[in-house]
Amino acid sequence: TQLLEQSPQFLSIQEGENLTVYCNSSSVFSSLQWYRQEPGEGPVLLVTVVTGGEVKKLKRLTFQFGDARKDSSLHITAAQPGDTGLYLCAGEKVSGGSNYKLTFGKGTLLTVNP
Amino acid sequence: ETGVTQSPTHLIKTRGQQVTLRCSSQSGHNTVSWYQQALGQGPQFIFQYYREEENGRGNFPPRFSGLQFPNYSSELNVNALELDDSALYLCASSTKGGNTEAFFGQGTRLTVV
Numbered sequence: 001t002q003l004l005e006q007s008p009q010f011l012s013i014q015e016g017e018n019l020t021v022y023c024n025s026s027s028v029f030s031s032l033q034w035y036r037q038e039p040g041e042g043p044v045l046l047v048t049v050v051t052g053g054e055v056k057k058l059k060r061l062t063f064q065f066g067d068a069r070k071d072s073s074l075h076i077t078a079a080q081p082g083d084t085g086l087y088l089c090a091g092e093k094v095s096g097g098s099n100y101k102l103t104f105g106k107g108t109l110l111t112v113n114p
Numbered sequence: 115e116t117g118v119t120q121s122p123t124h125l126i127k128t129r130g131q132q133v134t135l136r137c138s139s140q141s142g143h144n145t146v147s148w149y150q151q152a153l154g155q156g157p158q159f160i161f162q163y164y165r166e167e168e169n170g171r172g173n174f175p176p177r178f179s180g181l182q183f184p185n186y187s188s189e190l191n192v193n194a195l196e197l198d199d200s201a202l203y204l205c206a207s208s209t210k211g212g213n214t215e216a217f218f219g220q221g222t223r224l225t226v227v
Binding site for chain 1: 118120147149154155156157158159162170172202204206215216217218219220221223
């Protein structure tokens with residue numbers, strides 16, 4: 001069972017277009033992280049959101065955490081070919097009082113064509 | 115660059131064999147988590163080590179085991195390899211506490227034939 005659902009699974013757009021990727025869950029997370037992964041590499045952390053309703057900006061990337069801390073979105077403005085990659089959201093849950101583990105979505109594979 | 119290093123980067127093993135993967139955590143981090151990422155999937159949590167003790171485990175059989183050393187580096191051992199164990203194995207280092215930010219290594223690509 002995938003606790004975090006990401007959509008769309010695949011996205012192919014032209015350079016300069018805007019896009020939004022969604023990460024949804026029925027579970028509440030203490031924090032949510034967005035990663036970008038290139039083929040054969042490990043995920044690279046982009047941002048962590050903690051507070052419900054929080055919005056964070058990283059250059060052309062805008063991240064939002066839902067009010068109920070169950071969902072998040074990533075918006076990219078004026079996408080560039082260098083934005084191409086697999087975007088993963090990961091929720092952090094505390095289980096058993098002390099364990100912090102990340103639950104990942106399947107990811108959104110973004111291709112930005114020149 | 116995260117400062118988390120994994121070795122080897124690629125490995126080919128035969129079904130039934132055993133494998134050990136290694137991870138050096140980022141300086142100052144005391145927690146290492148291991149993930150398995152199959153092709154086309156997000157990473158799946160295997161287990162976490164904190165101060166040399168297992169601190170949580172995902173839905174993986176006992177033939178997946180691990181160690182953490184006093185310098186916080188870690189090993190992942192898989193016995194009786196199966197074809198479905200072929201995946202990218204990722205280790206992530208972090209510090210204990212809330213709102214953990216995990217920094218990943220480049221991964222070990224394991225192929226079981």
